[in-house]
Amino acid sequence: MALKIIENVSLTKYSTMRLGGFARFVANIKSRQDVVDAAAWAETRQLPLMMIGVGSNIVWGDKGYSGLIMINQIKGFKVFKEDDGNIYLTVGAGEVWDEVVKKAVKKGLSGIEALSLIPGTAGATPVQNVGAYGQDMSQILVSVEAYDRKHNTFVIIPKVDCQFSYRDSRFKSADKGRFLITGLTLHLKATHMKPPFYDSLQTYLDIHQIKQYDPATIRKAVIAVRSSRLPDPKKIANNGSFFANPIVDIPVFRSVISRYPGIPHWPQADGRVKLSAAWMVELAGFKGFDDPETGMSVWPNQPLVLVNKKAKTTRQLIEFKQKIIVKVRYMFGVTLEQEPELIGDL
């Protein structure tokens, strides 16, 4: 077996929050055969296993992970069919997602240009149906190639069977942990995005008097907007948005809006209302807040982003998160939920 299993590895480098304990075992996965070998290796030893990308959506507990972490590094980018403005490509799950976007945009292909600069690997994008500025994976994914741990075989899962919804899929919910994603097939187009765009992107285009919406122009604009609002996880430890926008029932919404008429909100198809978590965290006084007790901060340009400045443990991060949750609940009567996945015990 060519696969190398490494023992007792700090998980801090496998989360962009740079916190967490140790993994008992880690393996770099470079091929489909590595997937088969790693899964068999863990099964023989009755160890839990999971596949990850770069941990941009993961917070590891301080007690670490007692099984095998498979780091997906399977490469590949190939256009395999072009017809009449429709372009189909296959992508290895371990490709850096933004490199995939960059290559597609360079070929003039549309469909993922608004997903520029989202950290992580291609293989993780279907897991939470990654999205931004009006595009998401459910719009352009044809199928997922994965190793099915239930039947110990490779499968092709068409989009209709991925159970996509807002930032969710069967890979995150019903079948969490079952499929080890090895590749994606995407359907991109030669046509361009059309206005109106999402608020912040539209404002940027208006200010710069941009009226061309080819993929390269949109990518450049998205990168500019994102860079002005979000910290670069390569330089500053963070997991992007730490809280999801809460969706509340009408009585809760009425109570909030009567006291805070300015809160941004979006009615949902099911009659409930989505509230802006960023607005609540800002009003609760946390925007740009540095917490000396935990070493954590809130990013000044985006109150949903918690930044690890000096924290040493995940327990400190969770303590800080609780301070925000308690204050927001006290002011608004709404409980914020964490977005990045917490894996393992504190």
Ligand SMILES: Cc1cc2nc3c(=O)[nH]c(=O)nc-3n(C[C@H](O)[C@H](O)[C@H](O)COP(=O)(O)OP(=O)(O)OC[C@H]3O[C@@H](n4cnc5c(N)ncnc54)[C@H](O)[C@@H]3O)c2cc1C
């Ligand atoms: C600054 C910043 C900005 C962000 N902006 C956005 C945004 O605009 N929109 C958005 O949707 N997300 C955003 N995110 C979240 C994150 O980038 C995405 O969730 C990304 O897809 C995670 O990729 P990853 O490779 O780091 O996955 P990881 O964090 O390593 O893994 C995330 C989950 O996916 C599973 N997984 C990963 N790879 C595989 C695989 N090959 N097979 C099976 N399961 C797998 C893991 O087990 C885990 O459960 C942002 C994060 C940061 C830090």
